[in-house]
Structure formats: C-alpha cells, structure tokens
Amino acid sequence: MSRSKVYVSSVGFTDIADHWNKSLLDLAVEASRSALNGWSKKKPDQIIVGNMFSAVGARQEHLGAIVTAGLGLMGTPAFKVEAACSSGGSAFNVGYNLVRSGAIESALIVGVEKMRDLEPEEVSQALAMAESAEYTQFVGATFAALNGLLARYYMEQLGVTRDELSSIPVIDHANAVNAKHAQFRKAISPEVVGRSQMIADPLRLFDCAPVGDGAAAVLLANDSAVSGSKRRMAEVLGGKISTNDFSIYERDDMLDFKSTRMAFKGAMQEAGLAPGKLSLVEIHDAFSVVGALSLEAMGFSKRGHGSKDAKAGKYSPESELPINTFGGLKARGHPVGATGVYQIAEAYLQLTDQAGKNQVEGAKYAATQNIGGVDTTSAVHVFGRAA
C-alpha cells in the first residue's frame, strides 16, 4: 500500500499584537475556527496544541482538552506538545507523522502563546526555563545573554561587522510592511538596529524578536480527508526534528547549528529535493545572529557569511531565495509556541498564491525552520504545491 500524500489544506491565524482583550483560549479558538472554516469533514481525527509556557503565562495547562472543548469537538483526542520556542514546529511534526503513517486522516495543529500579560522580566524568566535551571538560570543569564555571547563569538571569530549583523532584521522589517498579521509593519535601516538600546552586548533591541500574543492553526489532511475538496492546498514533502548539546557552552563548536543542519538535511532527503530547488525559506531568527547561523547551517551561506550574504542582497524578496517573506520573527513577531505554525501558514500562503503583495512569484517549494533554545531543538519542514 502506498502512503497517502499529506497536505496542509487550510490555515488560520490571529494578528500578532498586544491582545489585551483576548485570552490564550480566545486566540487559540479564533485561529482554529478560521482554519476549520468550510471544511466538509468538520472534525479532525486529532488536535495538537503547540505551546511553550501557558502554565507560567496564563496559569493554564491541559491545553489539548480545553481548546478541543472550546471548539465543541469533545471526543477528539488532544494534547499539547512543548519544545520551547520550537513547540509549534514540533506539534506540526507529530501531526504530520501521524497522518503520514496512516494512523489518522487529519489533524488540527494549533500554536498559541500569550506573552504580554506578563511583565518583561517575567517573560525573560519564562523563556529562560528552556535553558538549564541549575547552570544557566543560576548565573542570571537570559536568552538574550546567551545570544549576546554567541554574537560576540561569531563576530570576533569570523570577522562579522555590526552593520552586517543588522541586515537580517532589516530584511524582516521591510517584508512585514505589507503583512497584515505582522507585529511591526515598519521598514528600518541598519543604523536603527545599530543605535537601538543595548540588551546583551553586542546585541541590541532590534537584534531581538519582540514579545507578542498570537495563535496560528493549520489543518493537516491526507487524500481521503480532502476528497472532493476544491480548497487550495500545499503538500508536506518532508519534516524532521533534531536536537543538539543542550546549551551553547556545552558544544565543541557553538557556531555550528547542528540541530538545524541535521533537521534540514533529513527533511530535504525525505522530500527528495535539492536545496537549490527551494523558492523561499522561513527561518527562525529569534536574534539576528541566530538567523545568520541558521542560513549557514542549512548550507545557503558559507561559514561566517550568513549576515554578509543578507547584506549583499542574497535573501531579499527579489532574490533567488527570499527569507522571512512576511517579516520573520523580528517583525512578523515571535509568540514563541505559535511561531512554528505561523511559519507553516506563511509557506502555505506562498505555495497557494495567497500571499498578496508578499507573493514570491511562481513559488514551488518552501521550507520552514523553527528552533527551541539556541538551536537546541530544530524542526524543519518542506512543502510543495499540491499537484
């Protein structure tokens, strides 16, 4: 028996913003309803919620059941997947493999995070829980601190300049101008990045993804779950998760994003696709340096050249390989557990010609890369147009 193809058959998402009047559940239900709207089957075989810190952020766990009940889909199996900032991509990977295996025909994947109810230092604390309590949190280090160390090492070891490092945030902000769901829809110059407030030297405010609330949902379905449907679909061609030494200071070479390298390689192999075939990539640039090292790990740039290539225009909208076509983590926003699902929803929009002014003309294949920790977990997925 040949395996059924697996599709993303619809998507839904909220704007990423300060949703003062909406709860975690409000956001998750809104995005889910939007993804389920118009689907003839109405009831997915499985619901999986991607979320990082609802226990800390909203004093709420048991998200699978509470979201499912909110949708009136009681009876449906449901649970949450947590893998820090790669919770969304990881939740999707579980659903993808369940549908691909033939065990189920459809799955609703919902990524959601409510961050803005917390004070800034509480957000730092919640995010830092993705790192060692005993050896990273114990010295007062935030996520920004670890990435500051990484950025200094990257710049000093490989001769990367401040101006070069600023280039990925600049691309993100330019791409978000026409992205309705993006948190910051304003273009910026490299000088704005380089002059912004110092957070963890050398990283400044505009090197860092913002804090926001949001939810995104995608419907995964096989051939029988979409039979007779006229909906525009993208095919999931491959997907892999990989993991690395837990913290950057435990790694032989902290400039090698091994998780991303392995996950990307595996996902592309599963897709049977050469990297040169990709029309666009949504990368996980939670910090400018993470974006640069991700591009290097996936082999698009040589070691030390991720930011330099971005500055030279290699990843701009009109280039061979546009990145972060709706603004990436820096400008679309980074509601952590939801981010991986937003990326997939954006790849879907590109491959179904629904990206509006952000459309990559003739986009045939897209990849998404979603990191938890500092490349500690990486979830990579590859998509194509549905035949």
Place this chain on the structure above:
Amino acid sequence: MEIQHWRIRDRYYRLVGSKCMQCGAEFFPPVYTCKKCGSEKIKDKEMPKTGRILAYTILHEPLPGFEAQAPFYLAIVKLENGAKILTQVVDSPEGSIKTGAKVRATIRRAMVDGDSGQIIYGYKFVVET
C-alpha cells in the same frame, strides 16, 4: 525550591563536574553520558579553577533575583581541562574582561531566592592580575 540548589552545593562551591572513566574527557556542568565517547561510566571530578574567556557579554536586563547586580559581565570560560562553563565575571579591573583574559574561580553571593529571600552562594570568576 531551594533544595534544588542545596542538592548540588558541591558543584556550586567546588566546581565538581564529571570525568569519563572510559576516555578521560571532563565536563562542567556534569553529564550522565560522555559527550565524546558515549560511555556511561562517569565519576564526579573537581574542575581546575582557572581558564580563559572564550566569549563575553554585558547583560543589562538579567533574570528576576539578579537586578541588584545588573549590569554585569557573563562569560563562557574554557577551563584548563577543556571544560566550558557559563559564569559571571566580577571584581575585575576596568577593561580587563575581554576575550582571551585569564580568569580564576571564586565564591560569591549568586542569587537571592524570590520566595524565601534565602541567599544562595556559588561560583563566579575574576580576572587574574
């Protein structure tokens, strides 16, 4: 919560990490499984107290419980046995905290527990002069 730190006080006070009995590699933080050879034959081992700064940052907005110390230097220090440790670098002459600087471990007040107000002590490093 403070039992979490009490339990590993030897690691905080004396830098007790791990040594692989199979291949001899040493690690801090301690490991359950050797990262070099995969062996599970791991013993506690006190780390050398000196090393060099591999990378550093100045953190302006630290975690809750550390505000009184901010801004402060954080560094990844490569110890003489090759183990790498994430640590604060304190009490060092102006301009001396930089990549390649030789540093030495010391004991300092590490953090104040938010709930109990209890003071937790642990390692920090100073630049050797």
